[in-house]
Amino acid sequence: MLLRTLLALCAVSLAATAETKVLENVTLIDGNGRAPVSNASIVVTDGKVVYAGGKSGAKPPADAQKIDLTGKFVVPGIINLHGHLGAVKGLVQDPKNYTRENLMSQLKLLSAYGVTSYVSMGSDMPVILDVRAAQRTTNRPNETRVFTAYKGFTGKGGYPTKAPGMKGLPYEVGSPAEVEKALDELAKQKVDLVKVWVDDHLGKEPKIPLDLVKVIISGAKKRGFHTAAHIFYYDDAKTLAEAGLHGLAHSVRDKDVDAAFIASMKKNNCWQAAATFTREMSMFAYATPNPFLDDPFFQPVTTPEVIKTLKSSERMKMVNAAPENMRYKDFLKTAQRNLKKLADSGVRFGFGTDSGPPTRFLAYFEHLEMQLMAEAGLTPQQIIQSWSKHAAEWLGQSKTLGTIEAGHWADLLVLDANPLSDIKNTRKIHQVYIAGNRVK
Secondary structure: OHHHHHHHHHHHHHHHHOOEEEEEEEEEOOOOOOOOEEEEEEEEEOOEEEEEEEHHHOOOOOOOEEEEOOOOEEEEOEEEEEEOOOOEEOOEEOHHHOOHHHHHHHHHHHHHOOEEEEEEOOEOOOHHHHHHHHHHOOOOOOOOEEEEOOEOEEEOOOOOOOOOOOOOOOEEEOOHHHHHHHHHHHHHOOOOOEEEEOOOOOOOOOOOOHHHHHHHHHHHHHOOOOEEEEOOOHHHHHHHHHOOOOEEOOOOOOOOOOHHHHHHHHHOOOEEOOOOHHHHHHHHOOOOOOHHHHOOOOHHHOOHHHHHHHHOHHHHHHHHHOHHHHHHHHHHHHHHHHHHHHHHOOOOEOOOOOEOOOOOOOOHHHHHHHHHHHHOOOOHHHHHHHOOHHHHHHHOOOOOOOOOOOOOEOOEEEEOOOOOOOHHHHHOEEEEEEOOEEOO
16 A cells, blocks of 8 residues: 555655656658648657647647747757767878767757767777766757767778778677677677678778678577678678578668669568768869858858868869779769669668768758759658658657657658758758657
């Protein structure tokens, strides 16, 4: 009897301290692909959605905080499945930059641009584990939610170990025993996924043997982890899909995919987890003064000094002096054709940018990626689902993230204009919420 009384008192106390807010008079685009709901309400209690739908169906408590958002559009927060955090300041990538202060600054920037979850893909330092642990004590962070592969895999001296600041970050493995040892370390860190680089950088660097990648995939599965692969070539992607890979972290770029490739992806439930069009674009974008450098939406993500450098004749000469940079124009077109083919054929796809390294600007490139997806022929609804429902499903977080529905965290992007009319309207940000807390 005493126990029942104490439990009842506890329930009353919790109910008394519950915080409820109602975002009302909005057009709701919930991420499930359904038609938008006009004159909608979203009821949020203690950071989670308890109701999302027509205003007449909302039954909030009398003391709920009501937020009138007449004329606004609400979509799920953006989940980016491929990026790199922490190591860049300005145009310099260096592990010395990977401080808690720099990481938190980047997460705050991402949140202001509506990116509410971010997967850092294999180039991290221990501080990210501390930040992730702190976020998950309540699951109501004040900045973008972080997921991490921590340290990715490559072969001995393989790509991307020659990139500035990357030597010593990935596991450079040459045998199954080394793979298993590294996977044990990742398991202890409770990573969110496993990452492997499978690329020779256009023939300039060693590529990890595919047989060793298969060991990584199977070993990760035994430990309960999915694996994502940085790929470039058709043959590598198809072979790894057949080996049980969970997702391609980039598009195939050396040739157009065909029916055999599509069949393999579907049969093995391998996702095009991220297309990363902005990565290809960044290789040639600064050969001339790029118009987005003058975009007011872009300018807060970096410094005037960086913008000045990227506009300089010296920088443009440097970009044009590397012949392979211009090849990426064709690689981008191939990647765009391939994503459209995969989407039309029913291959599942998510959203990712490979933002974070120098000139691949966090926060802005997420929105630029959407524009390039639209240019590839995807509809705004498909693009929204790629960074909401689909992204959460691929990440294994669909029970609490990805869509605006009861039981999910209220990670929300409030817009001044309809993104279903023009996906670039995601840049017209009115408010951002993470777990029901408004991002300042």
